[in-house]
Amino acid sequence: MRLVDTFPTNKIKGLEYRIGRIMPFGATVTDGGVNFSIYSTEARGCTLLLFNHGANKPFVEIPFPEEFRIGDVYTMMVFGLNIETVEYGYRFDGEYAPEKGLRFDKSKVLLDPYAKSISGRSVWGKGRRKDDFQHRGQIIREDYDWEGDKPLELLQQDLIIYEMHVRSFTAHQSSGVKYKGTYAGILEKIPYLKELGINCIELMPIFEFDEFENSRVVNGQRLLNYWGYSTVGFFAPKAGYAASAPFGMESDELKNMIKHLHRNGIEVILDVVFNHTAEGNENGPYISFKGIDNRNYYLLTPDGGYYNFSGCGNTMNCNNPVVRNFILDCLRYWVFSYHVDGFRFDLASILSRDEDGHPMMNPPLLESLAHDAVLGKSVLIAEAWDAGGLYQVGSFPSYNRWAEWNGKYRDAIRQFVKGTGELAPEAYRRIRGSEDLYGGKSPLLSVNFITCHDGFTLNDLVSYNDKHNEGNGEDNRDGSNDNYSWNCGAEGECDDPEVNECRLKQMKNFMTILLTSRGMPMFLSGDEFANSQKGNNNAYCQDNEISYLDWNDLDRNRELFEYVKNLIAFRKAHPVLTSASYDFGPNGTGYPELSFHGTTPWELDENASNLSFAYLYAEDHTKFGTKKDTFIYVLVNSYWEKRIFNLPIIPKHMNWNIKFDSNSSNFDFKKSHKYLNKESIELQPRSTIILVAL
Structure with a gap:
């Protein structure tokens, strides 16, 4: 049994309507009809306009009776609509006094702020370009099958x-x-x-x-x-x-x-x-x-x-x-x-x-x-x-x-x-x-x-x-x-x-x-x-x-x-690159988790102008859940000439590997690029290198 059978209704042009539900705002398919709910704190009246799809004029205008207004909300349930072809808008009546910020104009057809679909622009770059173009609401059913999906909530x-x-x-x-x-x-x-x-x-x-x-x-x-x-x-x-x-x-x-x-x-x-x-x-x-x-x-x-x-x-x-x-x-x-x-x-x-x-x-x-x-x-x-x-x-x-x-x-x-x-x-x-x-x-x-x-x-x-x-x-x-x-x-x-x-x-x-x-x-x-x-x-x-x-x-x-x-x-x-904390101090590797260096390790005036520097990440396998401790040394040369970088001392059982070199053409990322010189490396002008010690 429809709710329309148990509530008093009004009729207009073959449509039945009655007072609706305050929430949710917008146009909602429910109870065998469509619930329209919209609010205005300063309007003196509101009218619902219903259009056939693409029509210039509404086929019906239904003023909200005063008893359909609860507080500042106008609400109405309308039955008998074909939601596949209907569009809707509103007129609001009230004071027009721009000097006071009041701009009510009941000649204007207004779009529902809560409209879940809007007509007139269904094909990109096509449609009317006239100044009097009306954006009108369309009614949709919220029945998509998400098949168990939800927001991912990745870190x-x-x-x-x-x-x-x-x-x-x-x-x-x-x-x-x-x-x-x-x-x-x-x-x-x-x-x-x-x-x-x-x-x-x-x-x-x-x-x-x-x-x-x-x-x-x-x-x-x-x-x-x-x-x-x-x-x-x-x-x-x-x-x-x-x-x-x-x-x-x-x-x-x-x-x-x-x-x-x-x-x-x-x-x-x-x-x-x-x-x-x-x-x-x-x-x-x-x-x-x-x-x-x-x-x-x-x-x-x-x-x-x-x-x-x-x-x-x-x-x-x-x-x-x-x-x-x-x-x-x-x-x-x-x-x-x-x-x-x-x-x-x-x-x-x-x-x-x-x-x-x-x-x-x-x-x-x-x-x-x-x-x-x-x-x-x-x-x-x-x-x-x-x-x-x-x-x-x-x-x-x-x-x-x-x-x-x-x-x-x-x-x-x-x-x-x-x-x-x-x-x-x-x-x-x-x-x-x-x-x-x-x-x-x-x-x-x-x-x-x-x-x-x-x-x-x-x-x-x-x-x-x-x-x-x-x-x-x-x-x-x-x-x-x-x-x-x-x-x-x-x-x-x-x-x-x-x-x-x-x-x-x-x-x-x-x-x-x-x-x-x-x-x-x-x-x-x-x-x-x-x-x-x-x-x-x-x-x-x-x-x-x-x-x-x-x-x-x-x-x-x-x-x-x-x-x-x-x-x-x-x-x-x-x-270690994506840590959510500012903990840069020593960790289980015995090194600071993140440190900055000049062309000589551990020597950098961080307040001075400079075009060549490096930064060292020490990835503690216990803290970060990796297989082994790892050192990542990012070397940056923004100078227009070559620069020799001395390398920081790492544990004896480790060797540096070149993982990235911006100066190298078609670098083979599938190949191991061992760098056996533990003491220094030359950077070309305007280049970066990432070394990894394993």
């Missing part, structure tokens, strides 16, 4: 994070996958990820966004909102990234991708954008929050305008209790319904601001996320700065849970490797796990990276002195000017063997340091085979071969791929 110290854009990863014709630029395309590349050794992918935004936002044509090229850092719906996956979205299956396709990644030991972290929305400032469109509860959701100036700490027109009022609960609901949903393993928070310093925009000592949102029961095992990573000048690397409120993108690691290692000796003292601190920044808590608070989506690729970092963003249509003004790059003697692509040899060595040097540093390493997809964006360091609008990974580069740069693959395997094989 954070073991993670190798691989940042990727869903579309860029497989959109190129060379990718060899059937469903290019989709979640299904990533699934097809799982064997590649396993071969490389990746155990965690970090996806750039996959919450629904509008690729046509700010769309324009520059030099005959259609530019789009390609990266997606402009969220339309926080509970809905980007339908245009799903091959099956035209059939309403984007949710299942994403879940299927995550399930198969988990089966292969690979976690999934989502890059999430809670600092602003696609509604922009007072001149931006009405999509959702602006017309539902503007004063709650956004940081507003005294005259009703929008604070812009995001650089994108508006700033979410993250520590407002309403917004805080919304964010918690959202993240819990992705962990429970999609089995997501963690989140990276874009411009996360905004999450620490109060309603006036001031930084808070103990932001309620960050504390709630750190201690939430559902998120208890989730990876939480902050981009610890914002566009309003707040820079919190090393001072982000961590509650011993929040890791950070360590921009100071990036900048120090970039400058040192290109030959800035003044950065050597800071480079030592970053390789140690940035104990100076994280107060001795744990190196795992530091996400170490050289490259990410925002800036040069690894190949471009060693191929360009200057950014080349002319194709973005902003006269090359966009993108960072502080790249700390060096082109090795020629700007861009060239045929000079010496230049290309130098570039290959420099990429190997960067990866050597990254993957032997304490902390969580992350690198950009394609860096392992020298993917290039042709010098564009801000490809946010480029839906073309500038952004796409050219998989032909994997064959052209197989030597770099093999080097990175073996470095990852080496890191996994030696837990």
Whole structure:
């Protein structure tokens, strides 16, 4: 028996409806009908609009009777809907007084903030581009068969994070996958990820966004909102990234991708954008929050305008209790319904601001996320700065849970490797796990990276002195000017063997340091085979071969791929490299666990400018559970001339083996490279070597 048979109902155009359930928010299939629940603290009335798929006008509008409002929640159960073809939205009535921050307009059709699927963008780059485009909710059934899957909960110290854009990863014709630029395309590349050794992918935004936002044509090229850092719906996956979205299956396709990644030991972290929305400032469109509860959701100036700490027109009022609960609901949903393993928070310093925009000592949102029961095992990573000048690397409120993108690691290692000796003292601190920044808590608070989506690729970092963003249509003004790059003697692509040899060595040097540093390493997809964006360091609008990974580069740069693959395997094989503590003192080997050296062992002025140094890891087999004690000596020469390094004394029964040499062409990793000279070794200009004593 349906509940409609036992509760009083109303009828309109053949549909029956009655008061619904307050929770959960959104549109939920239940009790033989669909429960709609939405809240607004300042609206005077709400109307549910139901559309046939793709229709311009609703086939019915149902005002919520006053008795259907409980507190600030409007709730209604509707029966007789065909959820396969229906779309829905809302109108809210209330005061329109922009000077007070009130922007109610009952002529606007508004998207449900809790919509689990959003219509109109089911095929990437297709659909209406008009200003009056409506984003409308669709109703889905939560009935995916996970077959026993759950979030993996890998130890954070073991993670190798691989940042990727869903579309860029497989959109190129060379990718060899059937469903290019989709979640299904990533699934097809799982064997590649396993071969490389990746155990965690970090996806750039996959919450629904509008690729046509700010769309324009520059030099005959259609530019789009390609990266997606402009969220339309926080509970809905980007339908245009799903091959099956035209059939309403984007949710299942994403879940299927995550399930198969988990089966292969690979976690999934989502890059999430809670600092602003696609509604922009007072001149931006009405999509959702602006017309539902503007004063709650956004940081507003005294005259009703929008604070812009995001650089994108508006700033979410993250520590407002309403917004805080919304964010918690959202993240819990992705962990429970999609089995997501963690989140990276874009411009996360905004999450620490109060309603006036001031930084808070103990932001309620960050504390709630750190201690939430559902998120208890989730990876939480902050981009610890914002566009309003707040820079919190090393001072982000961590509650011993929040890791950070360590921009100071990036900048120090970039400058040192290109030959800035003044950065050597800071480079030592970053390789140690940035104990100076994280107060001795744990190196795992530091996400170490050289490259990410925002800036040069690894190949471009060693191929360009200057950014080349002319194709973005902003006269090359966009993108960072502080790249700390060096082109090795020629700007861009060239045929000079010496230049290309130098570039290959420099990429190997960067990866050597990254993957032997304490902390969580992350690198950009394609860096392992020298993917290039042709010098564009801000490809946010480029839906073309500038952004796409050219998989032909994997064959052209197989030597770099093999080097990175073996470095990852080496890191996994030696837990001393991944330790979660700052315990650098003597262990069972009789040596300090991590120590830094000059060209002469045990002699290094760590406060002086320098271009040649080494660091020694002593892996105690008892402490780390390995078969035997092992010594790892990483030698770094960023000088433009050769350097002789004297080697530290090791136990008599041990010999040094060369495991990695960035100067060696096509190094054979399957072969044993014994180095019988226990006293010294010569490093070529701008090169690194890893010695292992067994």
